[in-house]
Amino acid sequence: MAVYTDVAADELAAFLARYDIGDLLSYKGIAEGVENSNFLLHTTAGSFFLTLYEKRTSLDDLPFVLGLMSHLARHGIACPQPVLTRAGETLGTLAGRPAAIIDFLEGVWPRKPTAVHCAGIGEALAKMHLAGRDFALRRPNPLTVGNWRPLFDQAADRADGLQHGLHDLIADELDHLEATWPGNLPDGVIHADAFPDNVLFLGDRLSGLIDFGLACNDTFAYDVAICLNAWCFEPDHAFNVTKASAFLNAYQRQRNLSRAEQDALPLLARGAALRIMLTRLVDWFNVPPGALVKPKDPLEYVRKLRFHQSVTTMRDYGVISMDDRA
């Protein structure tokens, strides 16, 4: 729910005058996104999305994020494209904030993803991984395994207050992941946040990947692991092997997971579950009383983590592995 900065119409009109996107008809602050102020613009040329980057977004990351969207869109990925000013720039200043305009993509995000949606994100994620290969800029993952312990430190004291035994569960898992995290899997540009609310569909057809704010360079299979967690569990947190199979098979039709990636997937999925649990845990203990943003439940990911701890092969994820096929 986010409009941290309001924009006056005359300021916005002056900002838009730098672009070739027609005259302003309306703009509405969007109750979406946690970190930035977002507006849906209507102009005489169509619909656009305006983002004002608030303080938590590092200005240093914007060239990567905006450049990646341009790169991916040029390579046929359905994602919003930054609109260039007449001077060829993607980033300007509005109301004292770094600001960018991107295409507005039609589509709705699936509140109740089906196996068809899961296949859609599987295909799109693999295509994105392939299309990002020759993107020139680099951004290390700010939320990779080495950054999880500081998150835990912020919440460790209070973890057992949320669920008895949570502290030790996380501590043990963190020890294990830090000791065994794979370092040599194929890597490149990953979305890192391809949850259902960042993937738009028109009916069963995926119409766009959005919100590249956490995109970075990391292991491709880790991005797969994030999606396994985000798409392939039911509202009661039970694993849905049909959805996982649809997701992984669709991914592999575009980009085959190597034997090493397949072997590592259960561990990477444990890591993805822990990462999401930790950021949710920190948010959980830092919500101001009475805030309108309802924090997401960290315990959802306790149950997902426990599932992945029980997985031994891709077969448990509904996929006949290369090894099995041989």
Added chain:
Amino acid sequence: MAVYTDVAADELAAFLARYDIGDLLSYKGIAEGVENSNFLLHTTAGSFFLTLYEKRTSLDDLPFVLGLMSHLARHGIACPQPVLTRAGETLGTLAGRPAAIIDFLEGVWPRKPTAVHCAGIGEALAKMHLAGRDFALRRPNPLTVGNWRPLFDQAADRADGLQHGLHDLIADELDHLEATWPGNLPDGVIHADAFPDNVLFLGDRLSGLIDFGLACNDTFAYDVAICLNAWCFEPDHAFNVTKASAFLNAYQRQRNLSRAEQDALPLLARGAALRIMLTRLVDWFNVPPGALVKPKDPLEYVRKLRFHQSVTTMRDYGVISMDDRA
């Protein structure tokens, strides 16, 4: 900043199937409105506004509010029109809430109103007063003079903590207004909340009055008094006689204020200022710590009230009264 209720795409699609407004392309929760959940819809037929009425909105008031918008739009007033279902209904149920779809009006609300904008709202308000005359439904003003003391009672104890002497200022004013409030001025349907954020412009042209949630039956000149307070003061709370003159003259070109209305205007403007101050004061003391909605400053209206207390004739509002012209 308001999306209290999220809506799933399939629920929304089923809801839209009752209307003839094409297929759903996208919907975004709007960070606007305090009481209800609002969404901007794109369909293959255009843009629409979806409101889910939350608990604070009385279901009993919706026929008045929606019926008034239909009535005014039919009578040439630029305002959103409720979209009818194929069965001819304006109100349905979505996500367990009463819900309605209205036209989306292009336009931006003036963050820094000019005299031209003030003339625009003056003309539109008068036309709305005339167009509402034969509207059949009635809704008493829930925020009229008789309802102000209960508001004061909620905040009286703490008023002096905000500004020394505020308690007695309000108490004295309330006594005076309750004793002298006029009862026989021309009345009809008023907007009652035509602040700049509820009036859209495209350039200098008014494109629409929106948000009829507080519309009701009351004295026309009281609606004028609300706008005088909302449009004709500078950000430093100084009265701008040029804007007031533009507003009042534009109003009077459509609907002449009677001698009795003119004489009562300073008193009505004091009442409007006190009413706004009181609701802001109640909100001020009831904001949960850390809430994202920043309460509006009640003290802005202390200064406006003091100005109106000093006014004796329409001349002080920049208007040559009929009496002066005679």
